[in-house]
Amino acid sequence: MKKNKIFSIFTFLFIVFSFISCDNEPIDPTLLQQINSNNGNNGGGGNGGNPTNGIFKVDFGGQTWEANDTEAIMYSSAIQIGGLKTSNGQTFAFALNGNTVGTYDSTSNLIAYDANNNSNGDVYWAVNPTNPSVSAGTVTITNIDTVNKKISGTFSFTGYWSDTSVSNVPPISFTNGVFTNIPYTAGTNTSTDLFYAKVDGTEFVEDQIDVSEVIASGFPDSYSIVGAKADGQNVGLRISKALGVGTYNFSGPFNQNLTSTCVFNSLLYTSDTGALTISEKTATRMKGTFSLTVSNFTTSQTKTITQGSFDVELP
Structure with missing residues (x-):
C-alpha cells in the first residue's frame, strides 16, 4: 500500500486537474504579464534545482524555470511527477497512465502548470479547449533506474488556461523541459486492505x-x-x-x-x-x-x- 504525503501540485492530479472550471475568477492580468515577461517570479534566477532532488527545468517566457523541490510516485500502473518552486508555490505536474519508458501524450495523460499556487484550481494545462482531442504536448520517460529509484525524461507542451469562461488569457508554450534523476517512491499492496x-x-x-x-x-x-x-x-x-x-x-x-x-x-x-x-x-x-x-x-x-x-x- 502506498503511503506518503503529496505536495501541493498533486492536488490537481486527484481533484481538479483535468476539468474546466466555469465559475472561478480568472488569473490577474498583471500576473499574466509577469508570467509572459518573466519578471523573476517564474524565471530561473535563484531557487535553482537541488541535486539531491534531481533536476527539473523548462523554458518559457524567454527564460528557464527550475524547480528546487521535486517528487515522483511510481504506482503499479501509473507515474506522477512534480516540480515545485517553494519560494512562490509555482508547480508543474504530470500524471501518466503507465509505468514504463515511453512517450505519454496529453490526450490521455495529465500535464499542467500552476502559475501562482492557485487555490481555486485553475491551471495552465495541455488541453486545447477548442479541440481537446488534438495533442497539446507530451512527456517522455527516458529512463527508470529501479536500483536507485530515480526517473528521468523530457517534456514540452502548450498550456491553456483551464477556465474557458475567460477568453483573454493567452496560452503559454513550454519547451525543452527536462527532469533528471528525480527520486521516486513506490509501494506494494497489503493483504489487510x-x-x-x-x-x-x-x-x-x-x-x-x-x-x-x-x-x-x-x-x-x-x-x-x-x-x-x-x-x-x-x-x-x-x-x-x-x-x-x-x-x-x-x-x-x-x-x-x-x-x-x-x-x-x-x-x-x-x-x-x-x-x-x-x-x-x-x-x-x-x-x-x-x-x-x-x-x-x-x-x-x-x-x-x-x-x-x-x-x-x-x-
Missing part, C-alpha cells in the same frame, strides 16, 4: 490498492484511496480527513471534501453525483461504501459505479 466496485455492472478487479495522504494549499487535508489495475485503469476517491462517520454526497469535481477520479480505457472520468458512507473510522483505519456517476469532459461519456466499498489502513 480491501477495495471493491462495479463499473457499469461489471466488477472492477484491481491489482493494487494505493492509500495516500494529500496535503495541499487551498484544500482540506485528505486521504486518496485508489484501486488500480496493471493496465492503467483505476477507481479513485479523495476524502477529506475532517469527515467522520456519516454519509456525504458527491457534487461534481470541485467539491472540497469529496471527489472521485477514475481512468477507464485511457480516459479520465470525474465525479458527478452520488454518495459515500463512512461506517467506521479510527486513527489507523477507515471503512465505507460508495456509489456514484462519473463523466469524461472530452467525450461526455458517463460511467456508473455501484456496490463500492473499502476497508483500508490509513497513512
Whole structure:
C-alpha cells in the first residue's frame, strides 16, 4: 500500500486537474504579464534545482524555470511527477497512465502548470479547449533506474488556461523541459486492505490498492484511496480527513471534501453525483461504501459505479 504525503501540485492530479472550471475568477492580468515577461517570479534566477532532488527545468517566457523541490510516485500502473518552486508555490505536474519508458501524450495523460499556487484550481494545462482531442504536448520517460529509484525524461507542451469562461488569457508554450534523476517512491499492496466496485455492472478487479495522504494549499487535508489495475485503469476517491462517520454526497469535481477520479480505457472520468458512507473510522483505519456517476469532459461519456466499498489502513 502506498503511503506518503503529496505536495501541493498533486492536488490537481486527484481533484481538479483535468476539468474546466466555469465559475472561478480568472488569473490577474498583471500576473499574466509577469508570467509572459518573466519578471523573476517564474524565471530561473535563484531557487535553482537541488541535486539531491534531481533536476527539473523548462523554458518559457524567454527564460528557464527550475524547480528546487521535486517528487515522483511510481504506482503499479501509473507515474506522477512534480516540480515545485517553494519560494512562490509555482508547480508543474504530470500524471501518466503507465509505468514504463515511453512517450505519454496529453490526450490521455495529465500535464499542467500552476502559475501562482492557485487555490481555486485553475491551471495552465495541455488541453486545447477548442479541440481537446488534438495533442497539446507530451512527456517522455527516458529512463527508470529501479536500483536507485530515480526517473528521468523530457517534456514540452502548450498550456491553456483551464477556465474557458475567460477568453483573454493567452496560452503559454513550454519547451525543452527536462527532469533528471528525480527520486521516486513506490509501494506494494497489503493483504489487510480491501477495495471493491462495479463499473457499469461489471466488477472492477484491481491489482493494487494505493492509500495516500494529500496535503495541499487551498484544500482540506485528505486521504486518496485508489484501486488500480496493471493496465492503467483505476477507481479513485479523495476524502477529506475532517469527515467522520456519516454519509456525504458527491457534487461534481470541485467539491472540497469529496471527489472521485477514475481512468477507464485511457480516459479520465470525474465525479458527478452520488454518495459515500463512512461506517467506521479510527486513527489507523477507515471503512465505507460508495456509489456514484462519473463523466469524461472530452467525450461526455458517463460511467456508473455501484456496490463500492473499502476497508483500508490509513497513512
